[in-house]
Amino acid sequence: MTDLRISGLVKCYEPQARVLDGLDLTVPAGLLAAVLGPSGCGKTTLLRVVAGFLRADAGTVELGGRIVCGPGVHVPPERRRVGIVPQEGALFPHLSVAANVAFGLTGIGRAERRRRTGEMLELVGLPGHGERMPHELSGGQQQRVAVARALAPAPDLVLLDEPFNALDSALRAGVRADVRAALRATGATGLLVTHDQQEALSTADLVAVLREGRVAQCGTPEEVYRRPADLWVAGFVGEAVFLPATVEDGTAATPLGRIPLAGDRRGPGGVVVLRPEQLVLGEAGTRGTCGTVVDVRFYGHDAMVRVAVAGLDEPVAVRVAGPAGVRPGERAAVSVTGEATLHAAP
Structure with a gap:
């Protein structure tokens, strides 16, 4: 179980335009933190910097005490032990469900790959679906496969980029609950970016509200809702x-x-x-x-x-x-x- 520590993170797309402006955030090991905020506040940029897809201009990102982003340090994405669940699953259409889940399992034997793949599909409630193709699955099932694929290599951190946006309201609650249960079962630390306040409050252990590239408030869902840090947070959350x-x-x-x-x-x-x-x-x-x-x-x-x-x-x-x-x-x-x-x- 690995904690995530972000300190003084700065990212500029233009010299005078800071998307992230000295952002600080700590997610204790094994917890899921939801990042909320209005459009343009830096949510997606934060996720991409933590994943390693973007280089920060200043600040540090630590995973379990290991600096993966900092002055003179930029660990590439494939070496960060970070799993990613993108919007709409983004499964490989030419690979079976089992092959999708096993995609990131390298350096282990074939039998161990099969065992781990079956274990992950069982965990997300899709046992026996390994031979199917992605187009044969519903939207909710595809998202579950994307989660299984992210969890299969046992990452230290799982990043979820608005993973339930494409699902209708009837499906969302069930898929959210299954994803949350899967994260808890593996002990992975999670960072969820979402526009859905109900999703953040009902799913996450911590809620971080971003405003203009900084964390305006971070606390449990009840703390943020019942004891907002200021009037802006109060009006934004609910x-x-x-x-x-x-x-x-x-x-x-x-x-x-x-x-x-x-x-x-x-x-x-x-x-x-x-x-x-x-x-x-x-x-x-x-x-x-x-x-x-x-x-x-x-x-x-x-x-x-x-x-x-x-x-x-x-x-x-x-x-x-x-x-x-x-x-x-x-x-x-x-x-x-x-x-x-x-x-x-x-």
Whole structure:
């Protein structure tokens, strides 16, 4: 099991345009870290530098204490012991499934190659598929084969470049779970680049949020979601409710009433952050702050209701289980549960 340590990483495509700007990131051995961020923040560049496809302009990349990228050092990709799962699998169309999985198994006997290939196919839930050709598989099965191929040489690190993008939503959850189980079974450290926030939060052990070539916050999915480092991270990762607040005795006075704050917070005030599931919708006249429903969006398992409240420029988002039970134009009360995080006003 190998940890990944990235320190002060810089990569420029143009002299004055830093795609990676002193990026620092540590992924402990055996964990899967998801890298999130808006387009152009450096996610794919980071993956390519770690893989060895690009040379960094400054900084270091260490795998298990071994420097593979640094001043005067650039270990080629084939010597880094890094497995890669690209988008859409990228299987060799002229090779069987077994031959695809065994492609990176060099320097071992034929019997050992067959054993290892069968072991990997079993691990990703495709036993008995070795003789098939890639075009005979579904998209989800092709991605599983790509994962088996990456894991077969027992790499120290597995890089996953948005590997589930081509799959429909019904397949994604199942394939993600299988891939996560396979990584855990082999003990490989993983780095997943994704645009899908739900994917990052539900799959990874750590979530690193990138902004302009640096890590804005890195922590467990719950830490990043519940305790965002700043207002930008709060707004980027999931839905957020921002309320102006003044602070007194560890609570924040807001247009939705007094809300307890996470941690020891003192000072004149700022902006508090809540998540939509912390807001509770009730009938007008009941406990809470009264407002007018302006929008209802039903998603099946839940609904998002936006309520205009006096003193706020934007409606607040309330997540409710199942059907919302209200319509636009109706009056409703909004109350708050749990603690909020406080940030300096922009």
